Amino acid sequence: MVAIFLYLSLTLLIFLVAIKLIVKIRTTRRKHLPLSPPSLPIIGHLHIIKKPLHRTFHALSQKYGQIFSLKFGSQLVVIVSSPSAVEECFTKNDIVLANRPPFLLGKHPGYNNTTLSQSSYGDHWRNLRRISTLEIFSNNRLNMFSGIRRDEMKHLLQNLSRNSCLGFAKVELQSILLEMTFNSIMRMVAGKRYYKYGEDVKDKEEARQFRQIIKEITRLGGASNPAEFVPILRWMDYKGLEKKLKSLSKRTDELLQALIDEQRHKEEEGNTMIDHMLSLQKSQPDYYTDQLIKGLILVSALNSASCLIEKTRVTTKEVDIDEGSGITMPKAMPLEAMCKAHPIMHKLLSKSMDDV
Structure with a gap:
């Protein structure tokens, strides 16, 4: 009975999350994002990501250009491989792009994202x-x-x-x-x-x-x-x-x-x-x-x-x-x-x- 209950609870949770994401996607104003491959609900583009990552990104750049976007699950990622665009990201727009996503590696060994390499931009950083x-x-x-x-x-x-x-x-x-x-x-x-x-x-x-x-x-x-x-x-x-x-x-x-x-x-x-x-x-x-x-x-x-x-x-x-x-x-x-x-x-x- 416990196993059945857990299975039904997990199925319901996945269903509710999927519904929420579909509603959010349909009601949110479309952003001006770079080109992107077709994605799947919930996981985004994780199914096409293979190791080593840089080779996957290189292959995608051959089709979608030197700047393209991906969804790693709920996280939006923009891949930039143009030297001039990279330079602009780390000079004119470095503060805009200075924050780090809250990874588990930063949460646990990284002292709750408070180390120099994990902390988001601000007074502490x-x-x-x-x-x-x-x-x-x-x-x-x-x-x-x-x-x-x-x-x-x-x-x-x-x-x-x-x-x-x-x-x-x-x-x-x-x-x-x-x-x-x-x-x-x-x-x-x-x-x-x-x-x-x-x-x-x-x-x-x-x-x-x-x-x-x-x-x-x-x-x-x-x-x-x-x-x-x-x-x-x-x-x-x-x-x-x-x-x-x-x-x-x-x-x-x-x-x-x-x-x-x-x-x-x-x-x-x-x-x-x-x-x-x-x-x-x-x-x-x-x-x-x-x-x-x-x-x-x-x-x-x-x-x-x-x-x-x-x-x-x-x-x-x-x-x-x-x-x-x-x-x-x-x-x-x-x-x-x-x-x-x-x-x-x-x-x-x-x-x-x-x-x-």
Whole structure:
């Protein structure tokens, strides 16, 4: 009986939603929208969206022009591929287009859409932009961390040189560049290495958790989740997306809070980004809250690269350039190359990177 009741309730709900949408479509004044393919009720154009998204958009642009519109469920989307139109969108009309849709990724790991990358345009976003520009990414502060970047580059080159000193060795480029980038960023943010080529990954469990969190955020993010655009699918938690994001959010918050508490316990004796934010928190505790600091850490980590090395291809086959899933559009098959250290690398790496 319970199953029958739930089935009838769901059927009635779908029927009512469909009726409401049909009435709204017929009574709402038609907007002057760009050309659009035929759509379906409720889901709009989601049925024609295939991964990778940019290839789908390119194919549609060949038929509907460089500016066309789509309906992702209840969300109107305008696709712009004309360079001149894109420039106009991000100059003359940047404020009009500055808001972000309220995705589940922003609601849960993104602290209810309050991080710099998820917050809609307004006073809060402008304050976050000011903090990032003046307090985190200013030339002065970046110059203070130049030693960290040189040191991480030296670690990467030493690792590659060690593995290829006797001849060409296979190297998977995505992982080593990711390791160097994240180690550099997290040393600036929290004074820690989290990836394996670094020689002093002290807390291996914490490092493992961080790597897993970043991997899950990039995998679950993006605009290809139907539950982000169709209210009924979100209500049903289609494919358990919201459940996964809630769990991810809890683990992310616990890790970031632990980093802040650790630096606070040291009384900001270091020179990391967290130390600087905690010093500002003392003078403005109502604004520089722990949640704001955690949001800045998360954005820094997610927005987180060339080697002085001779390379050759692993095989004579064409390089597989198929794209994988996620907000960073990774390659489905990571790029591999054969690397060999030049003789001069041994001399360079024996010196301080200041001399390189």
